[in-house]
Amino acid sequence: MVNLETKQARQLDASDVYFHYLAxxxxxxxxxxxxxxxxxxxxxxxxHLKFG
Structure with a gap:
């Protein structure tokens, strides 16, 4: 389970990370x-309240 999550995290594109932080x-x-x-x-x- 942990290995799967780590693998998915590594597959994150640099552009995905960039756009996430840009947003x-x-x-x-x-x-x-x-x-x-x-x-x-x-x-x-x-x-306006003071001088109007």
Missing amino acids: LFKESIEDTLLKDCLIFVDLINLK
């Missing part, structure tokens, strides 16, 4: 950008 990386960047945008929108709203 994770993309998700984390989008997450960060989204948070930054939400903070920016909050700041704009605060500005």
